[in-house]
Amino acid sequence: MDDAAALLRLFTDYRNVQYDKSCADLNSADAIGNLIKQWKAVDLPLQRANFVIVIDIKIVGTGGLGWIGRRKTDGKLIGDAGLMLDTDFRNSGYGYESLCMIIDHGFGVLGIDEVHMACVNANAAFKGLMNKKFGFQAERIEDKMFGNELIWRIAKEVWEESAHSAQGRARV
Structure with missing residues (x-):
């Protein structure tokens, strides 16, 4: 299965997108093709950094920093992080590991000052990941x-001090 077909399967599975309005129009091969083109565009300043999550050569999710920009009030570089993991791969640690890598990449590679993650209150899986697993x-x-x-705002310093960051995992 090629990337576009795998992504179309992910984005058209109601269980994966039921709480994410940003996915509403990603329901056709053309829409997925346009999404992939956006993901491949690397303009400076960088506006996004998206990833596919692959397990045993199968695309099982997507995530990344879907928006990167400067906050108007103080000029800090902000990244809006997100994650979608196919329902068959949830509750197995993949979401946690993927989100750790996304946040580490944002802070360590892209130089982001603060990462934001948001969801609707009904999204129990993401709330559990953020509140219970991460403790934010x-x-x-x-x-x-x-x-x-709901929104979680994580400053670089807070992340780096946490046990979830690359630095924190190295201390254990």
Whole structure:
């Protein structure tokens, strides 16, 4: 199966996208083709960094920093991180490991100052990952564009001190 077909399967499985309005129009081969073109565009300043998650040569998810930009109030570089993992691969540690790599990449390679992750309150899987596994607490928000109700804001310093960062895992 090629990448486009695998991504189309991921984005058209209701269980994977039911809580993510940003995926609403990714339901055709043309839409996936356009998404892949966006992902391949590497303009400076970098606007996104997306990844596919591969297990045993099968694409089982996607994630990354879907938006990278400067905050207007203080000029800090912010990355909006996200993760989608096929339901058959959840609760096995892959989501946690993938998100650790995404955040480490954002801070360590791209020089981001703060990573944000958001979801709707009904997304129990992502809330559990963030609140229980990572131990970060969300703030309530009202996101009119994507309908998100919760956001986690993680500063680089906080991440690097945590046991989840590459530095923290090396200390164990």
